[in-house]
Amino acid sequence: MLESLLPQLDRLFDYRIPERLAPDARPGVRVKVPLRSAGRMTSGYIVEVTAHADFSGTLSELEEVVSAVPVLTPEVWALARSVADRAAGNASDVVRLAVPPRQVRVEKAFVARRAKAAEAAATAAVVAAAGNTESPESADPSGDTPNRTPIAGYGDNVIETALYRRARLSITAIPTVRQTSAGEWVGAWAETMAAMAAFTLGLGRSSILVVPDYRDQDQLETALRAHVDDADIARLDARQTNPERYAHFLSCLEERPRIIIGNRSVVYAPAFELGLIALWDDGDPLHDEPLSPYVSSRDVALIRQAQSGSALAFVSHSRSSEVQRLVELGFVDDVPQNPKFLPNVIPTSAQVSGDAFAQSARIPSSAWMAARKALETGPVLIQVARPGYAPVLACASCTNPAHCLVCDGPLRTQSKNSPPSCVLCGAIAAQWQCRHCEGTTFRLIGQGSARTAEELGRAFPATRIIVSDGTRSLTDVSEAPALVIATRGAEPVAAGGYHAVLLLDGERMLARESLTVAEDCLRWWSNAIALAAPRAPAIIVGVGGELARTLVTWQQNRFASDELADRRRLRFPPAVRVATVKGTPEAVAGAVKELHDSVHGEDSAKIDVLGPVPDEDDFVRSIVRFDYSVGQVVAATLRAAVIRNATSRRKIPGRPANFRPPPSLRVRFDDTEILD
DNA sequence: AGCACGCCGACT
DNA sequence: GTCGGCGTGCTC
Numbered sequence: 001m002l003e004s005l006l007p008q009l010d011r012l013f014d015y016r017i018p019e020r021l022a023p024d025a026r027p028g029v030r031v032k033v034p035l036r037s038a039g040r041m042t043s044g045y046i047v048e049v050t051a052h053a054d055f056s057g058t059l060s061e062l063e064e065v066v067s068a069v070p071v072l073t074p075e076v077w078a079l080a081r082s083v084a085d086r087a088a089g090n091a092s093d094v095v096r097l098a099v100p101p102r103q104v105r106v107e108k109a110f111v112a113r114r115a116k117a118a119e120a121a122a123t124a125a126v127v128a129a130a131g132n133t134e135s136p137e138s139a140d141p142s143g144d145t146p147n148r149t150p151i152a153g154y155g156d157n158v159i160e161t162a163l164y165r166r167a168r169l170s171i172t173a174i175p176t177v178r179q180t181s182a183g184e185w186v187g188a189w190a191e192t193m194a195a196m197a198a199f200t201l202g203l204g205r206s207s208i209l210v211v212p213d214y215r216d217q218d219q220l221e222t223a224l225r226a227h228v229d230d231a232d233i234a235r236l237d238a239r240q241t242n243p244e245r246y247a248h249f250l251s252c253l254e255e256r257p258r259i260i261i262g263n264r265s266v267v268y269a270p271a272f273e274l275g276l277i278a279l280w281d282d283g284d285p286l287h288d289e290p291l292s293p294y295v296s297s298r299d300v301a302l303i304r305q306a307q308s309g310s311a312l313a314f315v316s317h318s319r320s321s322e323v324q325r326l327v328e329l330g331f332v333d334d335v336p337q338n339p340k341f342l343p344n345v346i347p348t349s350a351q352v353s354g355d356a357f358a359q360s361a362r363i364p365s366s367a368w369m370a371a372r373k374a375l376e377t378g379p380v381l382i383q384v385a386r387p388g389y390a391p392v393l394a395c396a397s398c399t400n401p402a403h404c405l406v407c408d409g410p411l412r413t414q415s416k417n418s419p420p421s422c423v424l425c426g427a428i429a430a431q432w433q434c435r436h437c438e439g440t441t442f443r444l445i446g447q448g449s450a451r452t453a454e455e456l457g458r459a460f461p462a463t464r465i466i467v468s469d470g471t472r473s474l475t476d477v478s479e480a481p482a483l484v485i486a487t488r489g490a491e492p493v494a495a496g497g498y499h500a501v502l503l504l505d506g507e508r509m510l511a512r513e514s515l516t517v518a519e520d521c522l523r524w525w526s527n528a529i530a531l532a533a534p535r536a537p538a539i540i541v542g543v544g545g546e547l548a549r550t551l552v553t554w555q556q557n558r559f560a561s562d563e564l565a566d567r568r569r570l571r572f573p574p575a576v577r578v579a580t581v582k583g584t585p586e587a588v589a590g591a592v593k594e595l596h597d598s599v600h601g602e603d604s605a606k607i608d609v610l611g612p613v614p615d616e617d618d619f620v621r622s623i624v625r626f627d628y629s630v631g632q633v634v635a636a637t638l639r640a641a642v643i644r645n646a647t648s649r650r651k652i653p654g655r656p657a658n659f660r661p662p663p664s665l666r667v668r669f670d671d672t673e674i675l676d
Numbered sequence: 677a678g679c680a681c682g683c684c685g686a687c688t
Numbered sequence: 689g690t691c692g693g694c695g696t697g698c699t700c
Contacts, residue, residue: 002699006677013700036699037679055700647697 001077002035002044003092007643010090013044014053015062025049025062028070028077030102032063045072045095069107069250071099073270075308080268082303086631087669088579088639089293097291098268100236103246110250149181149227151195153188153338160199162333163276168305168312170323171335175343175530175554177497180226185476185495186219187530189315193278194223196313197259201228205275205310209261210297212286214239218475219493220261220280228259236262236269264289264297267304277301278313283320283523285672294668298322317526317556321519321567322574324560334557343529345538346370347548367502367539374500374536375463375481381498382456382485383528385505387469388414388448397439404429411442415450452504453485468492488524497533506543514676515572518547519563525551571608572675577631579624579638580674583645583665588612588620591641591665598637599630606630623674638667 002009015033017025025031027046035042041063053059072080072095080094151159153174162169173189180186197207211217217237224233234248252260252270260269264287267277279287279301288296298314305312314323314332326332348364363371374380385391393402393411402411402420409424411432420429420442433440447455449469457465464482468474468490477484479495486492488509509521521543529538529551540551550559568575581591592609599607606627612620626634645665 004677006699008697009677009699015700033700036677040678040699042699053700057700059700 001047001072001091001095002033002042003095004042005090005092007090007639007646010084010092012047014055014059016053016059017049017062021062021065024065024068026068026070027074028072029068030066030071032066034060034063045077047072047074047077067102067107069111069253071102071249071253071270073253075274076268076270078307079300079304082307083295083300084293085639086299086303086635087293087295088635088642088667089295093292094268094295097265097289100245100249101242103243106243106246107250110247114254149195149198151192151199153192153340154335155338158335159192159196162335163196163199163311164203166275166309166311168326168332169314169335170319170327170332171313171315172319172337172557173315173317173530174337174341175317175526175532176341176534177493177531180223182222182226184222184226185493185497186223187493189280189317189530190216190219190223193220193280193313193315194227196276196278197224198227200275200311201232201257201259203275204257205273206257206271207259207276207278208266208269208271208274209259210264210266210277210279210287210301211261212281212284213263213489215473215475215490216280217261217263224259224261232257232259234258234260234269236260236266238263267297267300274304274308274310276311276313277305277308278315281316281523281527282314282323283316283318283519288672292668294671296670299670302326316523317530318519318523319557319560320523321516321560321564324557324564325574327557328561328564336557339554341534342554343532343538343551344535345529345540345551345554347540347543347552363502363504364539364541367541370500370537370539371483371502374498375460375483377481378479378496378499378533379477379482379484379494381491381494381501381528381531382452382483383488383491383501383503383505383524384447384449384452384485385488385508386446386448387471387487388412388450391448392445393420393442394445395434395437395439396441396443398434398437399443400434400436402429402432402442403435405432412448413444416454446508449485449487453483456483456485466492486528488528491528491531493531497536498531499533499536501529501532501536501538503528503538503540503543506540510543510547514673516672519560522547522550522556522559526556571625573670573672576625576627577634577670578674579626579634579667579669580621580671581624581638581665581667582615582621583619583663585612585618585620587641587645587665588622591638591667592622592624594637594641595624595634598633599626603630603633607634635669641665642667 025046027048029046031046032041032043076098080091080098083094084091176188177185178188178191193209197209200207211220214237234251236245236248252258255272257272260266260271282298287298327334348367371380391412395402404411404422404427406427407425409422411420411429412423413420449467453465453467466477466482466484468486470487473490474492476493503525510517532538550556581588608625609622611622615621642665646663
């Protein structure tokens, strides 16, 4: 496999292995090979070693084995190929996500340590043979390992049995916090996932646990350390330096079961005897890969599960419509939580309290009183939509929104005494003048986390105020009374759970324009509510209707089912898949025609094309919607069109001799934002 | 990408 | 009759 970005080189090439390289030339190792003419080298990976080449011409010789460590295992290669095929992308792009950059020092240390271990094992084997001792114990195939903690909150052994059967599961997380055996507090979901991984480890198998961000990862790691030895955990995440990441990656290649945790790219980690892939909160957009070919970790997990035969679990408080679809198909099994501790959710319409602060923050009196009461005994969580002080500024005289004089972007205030600055370019609006009425003074609109904190501080003078937002986010707070103001997604875990949770900016959060607003809001709110102590009030302000009813009854699965039904009616994802086709008008028209040619007969109803509409640079854009059943044909057809356009690109007349136009056809599958 | 091959216009 | 322009296509 060549490390090339060119779609026309995204296939296997055969090379002859010279005698001197034969010992190291095994599948998975990094190599350098000649391509096209002498002296030009490309790097790549050996995928297969065979006695007879498929290629009929004369073979070039392998130039160099860069390192003897087989970093691209056959399983991961097969996964990369399937993922690329599904999204009409390059396998080498996927491999780049799967295999971190090589770090020579780290790799040498790994090789040396491994050689030493192998030597020690050989000596031990000799001693064992001489002494005729018992053979080393292997994992008990019958399943139940002694001393493990049961996975609580679900039916007896329901999850254990499912893991043993290697089932695919949608698990409704338990909406509260739990204390680990080491005394630390984490979301119950983390405890559940840790117990699942520990059980799988007891079966002698590895787990891959995928979380959206490092705050979730920290909780999961805390929970895991209470179940297993630290040496059984391997981490792969964006916070690590390159050497750290490579060291942990290499440790996954060892032939012993591990628990591998990290963000979305960890789904590609090599794993010894993979027994479980589990995703926390698969609806979080951080599971969507922003690099080509843009395949989300949910889809990668589904492909990997099919190839490895491992168990698969989607764990969340509110089920994504994608997983709902899989449940309705019968492909994934529903594991409901034991409804013993449902959260105490109270929706409140905007019946504003008489208190001065409550009025300015539009907090209803009942919520205000609940917060005041809860503060006597423990921490209270206040969820707001935005960070900063005043997220929006307007002209004080004409009330029109204020804009940056440099780039015309919107203005905001970061903290109380900081001058207004531009959201986009950061310029400080010094000599600002309104473009509508020549006014020169601002009016602050809305409350960001900092302004909410300041005003709450005034209302509760003796209370500790803690702010957790995008710029400064906390992972946990103590059980002492405090007001914790957090932007959605940045809520810290409180020891013992919050004594009250207030969700303030519901209306504003719902005002965002997106196909998935309702689903996203439900997820943000459910996740915050799940941080409450048992029976503590969770008050949601200014949200009514189906969403409020869903939270009160804690029936997110039914909401997901309704949501999916709506998408079916509209023929929107995930009821169907989508692909964007972008390029010159001729290239797009050609690709669309080929699609109609290859999806024909009774299948033709399974595909429809929206557009083309004009895009930037004389390009046009079409959106193809298609049923999952024709996904392979659609991907293969569009892939062929991309390759053809890359191979024979026409020169534009009247341009400089060496001018190369951009690729005249680009394809992107399953972009969740295109129909917003 | 980047290089070789080939087909057509201008030249000793 | 050949030299070299650049468009077209291939890379094991």
